[in-house]
Every structure is written in C-alpha cells, then in structure tokens.
Amino acid sequence: METLWFYLVAVVVAVYVVLDGFDLGAGTLHLFVARNDSERRTVLQSIGPVWDGNEVWLLATGGALILAFPRLFASAFSGFYLPIMIMLWLLILRAIAIEFRSHLKSPIWRPIWDVVFSLSSLLLAVVLGVALGNVVRGVPLGGDGYFFTPLWTSFRTSSIELGVLDWYTLTVGVTSLLALTYHGATWVILKTEGQIRDRAKRAAALTWPLLLLFVVLVTVFTFSIQPQVPRQMNANPLSYAFPLAALGGIFASQRFTAKGRELPAFLGSAVFLVGMLLSVVFGLYPMVLPAAGDPAASLTIYNASGPAYSLRVALFWWVPGMILVTAYTSFVYRQMAGKVRLDEEGY
Amino acid sequence: MDPALFFHRFQFGFTISYHYLFPQFTMGMALLIVILKTQALRTGNDRYEKSARFWAKIFGLAFAMGVVTGIPMEFQFGTNWARFSEATGGVIGQTLAMEGVFAFFLESSFLGLFLFGHKKLSPRMHWFSAFAVFAGSWISGFFIVATNAFMQHPVGYEIQGDGTLALNSLWSLLLNPWLFWQYLHTMIGAVVTGAFVMASIGAYYLLLGRGQDATEEARGHAEYGKIFLRLGVLVGLPASILVAFPTGDMQAVNVAEHQPAAFASMEGLFETQEGAALVLIGQPDMEKMRLDNPLEIPRVLSFLTYRRWGAEIVGLEDIPQDQWPDNVPLHYYAYHIMVGLGTLFIAAMALAGWLLWRRKLYESRAMLWILMMAAPFPFIANTMGWMTTELGRQPWLVYGILRTEDGYSATVSAGNTIFSLLGFMGLYLLLGVLFLFLVAREIGHGPAFNEEK
Numbered sequence A: 001m002e003t004l005w006f007y008l009v010a011v012v013v014a015v016y017v018v019l020d021g022f023d024l025g026a027g028t029l030h031l032f033v034a035r036n037d038s039e040r041r042t043v044l045q046s047i048g049p050v051w052d053g054n055e056v057w058l059l060a061t062g063g064a065l066i067l068a069f070p071r072l073f074a075s076a077f078s079g080f081y082l083p084i085m086i087m088l089w090l091l092i093l094r095a096i097a098i099e100f101r102s103h104l105k106s107p108i109w110r111p112i113w114d115v116v117f118s119l120s121s122l123l124l125a126v127v128l129g130v131a132l133g134n135v136v137r138g139v140p141l142g143g144d145g146y147f148f149t150p151l152w153t154s155f156r157t158s159s160i161e162l163g164v165l166d167w168y169t170l171t172v173g174v175t176s177l178l179a180l181t182y183h184g185a186t187w188v189i190l191k192t193e194g195q196i197r198d199r200a201k202r203a204a205a206l207t208w209p210l211l212l213l214f215v216v217l218v219t220v221f222t223f224s225i226q227p228q229v230p231r232q233m234n235a236n237p238l239s240y241a242f243p244l245a246a247l248g249g250i251f252a253s254q255r256f257t258a259k260g261r262e263l264p265a266f267l268g269s270a271v272f273l274v275g276m277l278l279s280v281v282f283g284l285y286p287m288v289l290p291a292a293g294d295p296a297a298s299l300t301i302y303n304a305s306g307p308a309y310s311l312r313v314a315l316f317w318w319v320p321g322m323i324l325v326t327a328y329t330s331f332v333y334r335q336m337a338g339k340v341r342l343d344e345e346g347y
Numbered sequence B: 001m002d003p004a005l006f007f008h009r010f011q012f013g014f015t016i017s018y019h020y021l022f023p024q025f026t027m028g029m030a031l032l033i034v035i036l037k038t039q040a041l042r043t044g045n046d047r048y049e050k051s052a053r054f055w056a057k058i059f060g061l062a063f064a065m066g067v068v069t070g071i072p073m074e075f076q077f078g079t080n081w082a083r084f085s086e087a088t089g090g091v092i093g094q095t096l097a098m099e100g101v102f103a104f105f106l107e108s109s110f111l112g113l114f115l116f117g118h119k120k121l122s123p124r125m126h127w128f129s130a131f132a133v134f135a136g137s138w139i140s141g142f143f144i145v146a147t148n149a150f151m152q153h154p155v156g157y158e159i160q161g162d163g164t165l166a167l168n169s170l171w172s173l174l175l176n177p178w179l180f181w182q183y184l185h186t187m188i189g190a191v192v193t194g195a196f197v198m199a200s201i202g203a204y205y206l207l208l209g210r211g212q213d214a215t216e217e218a219r220g221h222a223e224y225g226k227i228f229l230r231l232g233v234l235v236g237l238p239a240s241i242l243v244a245f246p247t248g249d250m251q252a253v254n255v256a257e258h259q260p261a262a263f264a265s266m267e268g269l270f271e272t273q274e275g276a277a278l279v280l281i282g283q284p285d286m287e288k289m290r291l292d293n294p295l296e297i298p299r300v301l302s303f304l305t306y307r308r309w310g311a312e313i314v315g316l317e318d319i320p321q322d323q324w325p326d327n328v329p330l331h332y333y334a335y336h337i338m339v340g341l342g343t344l345f346i347a348a349m350a351l352a353g354w355l356l357w358r359r360k361l362y363e364s365r366a367m368l369w370i371l372m373m374a375a376p377f378p379f380i381a382n383t384m385g386w387m388t389t390e391l392g393r394q395p396w397l398v399y400g401i402l403r404t405e406d407g408y409s410a411t412v413s414a415g416n417t418i419f420s421l422l423g424f425m426g427l428y429l430l431l432g433v434l435f436l437f438l439v440a441r442e443i444g445h446g447p448a449f450n451e452e453k
Helices: A002-033 A037-047 A051-068 A070-079 A081-101 A109-137 A167-191 A194-225 A228-235 A237-259 A262-284 A308-335 B003-043 B046-079 B082-116 B123-152 B170-174 B177-208 B216-244 B247-258 B260-267 B300-306 B328-357 B365-374 B376-393 B414-445 B447-452
Strands: A287-289 B157-159 B165-167 B278-285 B290-297 B396-398
Touching: A002 A037, A002 A051, A002 A109, A002 A167, A002 A194, A002 A262, A002 A308, A037 A081, A037 A109, A037 A167, A037 A194, A051 A070, A051 A081, A051 A308, A051 B046, A051 B082, A070 A081, A070 A287, A070 B046, A070 B082, A081 A109, A081 B046, A081 B414, A109 A167, A109 A194, A109 A262, A167 A194, A167 A237, A167 A262, A194 A228, A194 A237, A194 A262, A228 A237, A228 A262, A237 A262, A308 B082, A308 B165, B003 B046, B003 B123, B003 B177, B003 B216, B003 B376, B003 B414, B046 B082, B046 B216, B046 B414, B046 B447, B082 B123, B082 B165, B082 B170, B082 B396, B123 B170, B123 B177, B123 B376, B123 B396, B177 B216, B177 B247, B177 B328, B177 B365, B177 B376, B216 B247, B216 B328, B216 B365, B216 B447, B247 B260, B247 B300, B260 B328, B260 B376, B278 B300, B278 B328, B328 B365, B328 B376, B365 B376
Parallel strands: none
Antiparallel strands: B157 B165, B278 B290
C-alpha cells in the first residue's frame, strides 16, 4: 500500500513538473522572446488559461503527501522552512504579476509586472531544482525525524552543518533552470508564430547543449554524493528505463525542433523531464528523505507513511477523483489548442 | 508563552485572517453571479449578462487574491505546525487532499473559461463554467470546514501507540455533527458578504445617478445599480436572517454542549448561574473575574442555549483554568462584535426589503447611504466569527487531544518565524493596496462602460 501511494505521489509530482514546468520556462524566457506589449501578451495568453490549474498540481502534491506520508510532510516542510517561505513569496508575486498586468494599459505598470513575472519564474525554476538536490543529498535528520537547515553555510556537501545551498544543490538548481527553460521554449514555439517563435527557437538551440552538459555533470555528482542511487538502480535494472527514456526524449526533442515538428518536440522535452525525475525518485526508493551521514535515520515510505486505513480508504476517492481531474484538464487544453490568437480580453 | 509558539500563532492568524477576506467574498459572489447568469439565460435581457460581466471582473481580482494567499495556508500546516501535521495527518490528510482533488482542480479549470470564454463558449456552456466555479468554491469550503470541524470536535479517529491519530471512519469525519451547522453558518456568512457588497455598489451607482446634474454615464450606471441593489437585498435579507437563525444559534448550542469553557468565555460568564443573562455590552475584568459596566437581558442566555429560562450555565470559575481559552477578553469581544453586527445586518436588510416591497428603495436616499456604507462590516463580522471559533478552541489544536503548545514546529526558531511573518506582512500590504486600487478602477469604469465596447 505504501509503495502504491509512493507511485501515485511520484506521478502527481511528475505531472506538476511537466505542466508548471512549461509555464515557468515560458516565464523565464518572457523578456527575451517577447519584446513589445503585444508579443508579451501573446506569451501570457499562451499560459493564461492554464497556469493556475498547473499550479494546483503542486497543491495536490502537498495534499497527497500529508495524506499518505504525514511524517515526510511534517519533517520536510519544517526543515526547509526558509526556502519554502521564499518559494511561497515567489509563487505569490508571479501569480499576481500574471493576473494584475492586464488591468492597466500603461507603459510603467506593464513592464514592472513583466520583470516580476520573468524573474520569479526564473528563481522558482532554480528553487525547485535546489529542493530536489537537497532531497537527493540528504538532510541532517535527528532521531525524532526532524531537522532544520539554514539557507547556506559553507557551500560544501561535507560540512558539519549542511545548508540548503551548496555546490551540488546549486548545480541541480541550474540544471533545473536549463531544463525548464528548454521545456518552456518548446511550449512557446508550439503556441506562437513569427518573431516570438524564431527567438524561442534560438533560445532552445542555445539552451540544449548547455542542458546536456549539466545533465552529464549532475549525473556524475549524484552518483558520488548519493551512492544509494546507483546501488538501487543496479539492484533493479528495469529502473534504467527512466534515464534511457530521458535521454531518448531530449535527443528526440532536439531533432523534432530542428525539423519544425512542434508538438513532438514539446512532448520529447516532457518525456525528458519525467524520465529525469523518476530516475532520481526510484533511485532513492524506498527512501523518501535520506539522512545525511546516518542512512538508518532516513525517512522511508514505511516509517513516514500514514495509517493503513487512511491509505486504503483514500484510494476509493482519490483515483476516481484524479480521473475526473484528468478529464477536465484535457477539456481545458483542448479548448485552447493551436496557436495563440491575440484577443481584446484576457491577458 | 514560548516566543516561537507566539510567532507561529501570530503568523498563522495573520495569514488566515487576511486570506479569508477574499474567499468569503468570492464564495458569496459566485452564487450571485450564477443567479445573474441564470436570469440572463432565462430572460434574454442583456443587462443581466452585462451585470454578470461587471462582477466577474471584480470576482477575478478577488479570486486571484484568494488563490495566492491560500497557497501558504496548506504549506504552513507543514512549515509551522509540523508536530500537528505529523500527529493528525492520518485524519485531516483526507479532507485536505479531497479539497485539492475535488475543488481546486474544478475551480481553476473553469475559472479561465468563465473569465475569458464568453465569446468562445455558447451561453449555456458559459453559464456552466460559472456554475462550476461556484460549485468548486463551495466544495472547497466544505472540505476546509470539515478539517476545522475535526479540530473543534474530533470524531472517527483512534489514538495509535506512538501518539499519532489514525482515521477509523471516513464517513464519521465527513458527517461530523459539528460540521453541518458550522458549514452552513460559514457559507451563509459568505453570502451575507457578497450580498452586502453587491447592494453597496448598487446604492453607490444610484446615489451617483440621482438629481439634475448627473451625467449621462452616471444615469446609465444607475440602471445597473437597481439590478445590483435588488439582488443584493433579495439575497441579503434571507442570508442575514439564516446566518443567525438557525445556523448561528445551533452553532452556539454545539459550543455550549461540547466546549463549555469556550462558551462561558465568549458569553463573558464568570459565575455559574441559573437563568443566565445575555450580555450585550461589558468589559471582562480578568483580575476581579467579573464583567465591568454590563448591559444585560436577564435569563435570555439560558433560554437561547437550553430553551429553558431557568437552565444552569457553567461559568469560568467552575472550570479549571488550564482549560480556558488563553485570551478570554479577545474571544469575548470577537463574539460580541460578530453578534452585534449580525443583528444590525438583519435590521438594515429588513428595512431595505420593506422599502423594496413598497417600491421606494431606489429613491430612499437615507437607505441608499446606509447600504453603501455597510459593505466593510460583513468582512469584519466574518473575521470575528472565525476568531470566536479559533480562540475558543484554545488551548487546544485538536479539542481535548492535542494542545497548541505541542503542535508547532519545534525546529523552526522564533527568529526564522519573525522573518517570514515580516515578509508576509510587507507582501500582503502591497497586494492589498494594489487590489483596492484595481477594484476602485473597475467600479469607476462601471457596468455601463462595458456597454459601449
């Protein structure tokens, strides 16, 4: 039962990264690919109807965590107190920038929100990567299952007091930024035409080799910092499917972008993100939050899970509920299929 | 109080009070917008459609504020109340996750279609998207009140060996007897807010459009003002009554039965009495254990609570002090402000309803002024209502099971919490100023402005 919920949470996280990933990436590129007001409105309209729904997958992750793994929810959220607060402020600023920008047609008002939107998107992409890096590296869990990490200490992964930011987690953060920027570029290419699309293509072409370089770096670093990952993968060779899928996705995406096949290019990038994320998640399994130094103190799906009845009864409503969610999410995406047509109303 | 505990409570209290200013408005307004859209479909009168579109703009702004200030609430269960989440996640994980699955996705999927889809969608489909947003927000309210009802009156759980709680009946949790009246009371309170705001803006446009020197535009707005005012009063009158009787009344009976310390505290009852008086005004003096300058109606409290004039009600002096709410005066004032305002709402809406029936409302200058000025007060009353609930639950997080001092995140120091509290205060101040500025602009444009486009 714990394992089943582990899969379900992993799926929700993966969907979140693919969906909010493209609107964060589009936000990061916003100032670069869209230079005047109508171009910027085009980018915003490409994500306007869906960004809120995409973010709900983050809330759904939180909900599924407190339901299925309450100890993980309690330990991780309080231990990463400062980065989570900063993430919340960035989420708030970004949402407000998207929603408030269109209300005033003013050459002062709109550029402010463009910068806020772009900067908060960029920082969020980094923060998500840093968070993942922290989970992989491990945290100084005490015997009671709690910890607290300051934002930074000495930037070393071996220091006595670990910080949220160190050279490894920052590398993961940069990788995340590159991956989501590339992902966002494939989305902008898919949804726009003309100059915006040309600039997004250039952005994708620039980001792609850098991303590949960082993927190699981050893989090497991860194997040395968290030996559990290669051990777990060797123990279960089927899990090599995830990194292979990721590699296939990123190379296919680059080919499709070059050939102008926009939807497959976007989907390739999505496969890459899911493959990378699941490689890590299943590399750590059955740990969900490794303890730095003392593996025995780690939170696993067994010692962090909720009571048995909770997990069992929740399946009866959670699974049908999520099928319903998938149905109307795809309905909304179908409503806005195709290139963005600028419209007087809206963003 | 431990300074860390103080600031964890301060931050949660601040962020939740600020957050709830927006959902109470959007949940009430969603109902009113569905009524306007239904009228538009049924009558084909374009004014109803334009009215709905005008309110949709303000609704969209408030909804965005509700969403962005709501995200921190779910996260703070973990960041600031980790030991509470660990102990109760096995129970409230159900309702919190249900809110995401059944409400948030519904709202967020259809909100975009509702706000920007009226040209692309058929009228019926657009009506449906408005209805889906309304349903989503009311379902969301249900699950969050269900979570709170468990904290007020825990049911359907068992305590495990390690001290954490485990759910043993999902139906008991969802059919908690406390939940029924609390949910209705909360939602009708939200309708009161929506109706008063709509009536207030209606009265504003009517006052502007009066007299010889009113502009053509102001006269145009005034026609919409009549629609707003009429709907605001027709919904506001029953809502103002229902929020007091039976929902508020039954809620108080529940408190008296299950939380006697909270009941004595909110009523300002220090001595155990038969035939207890209903206190209208007075200041609790915690040193002398009495109410200064009381203005009371004899025996009414006993009657309202137990339906018997001579019934005995237990006062604070007969309850051990470690069971008392830890801020009796604030709790008492919150409750009395809510009840006082609620009484005034009934009076104002009854008078407005009578004038509407006699067809004098649109010309009654005094009544229009009263309704226009009334808009902020339902927000205060709803906030005070939640303060009554939450201060009354103290010193418990989960009534009778988990004390507040045992629920906060022990690893997060006071210094870190002050940092985040100051951040939220600064950010929310900025958001509030921008929100009011944008809403004032929309009201300035007015509903007839849409007509020209």
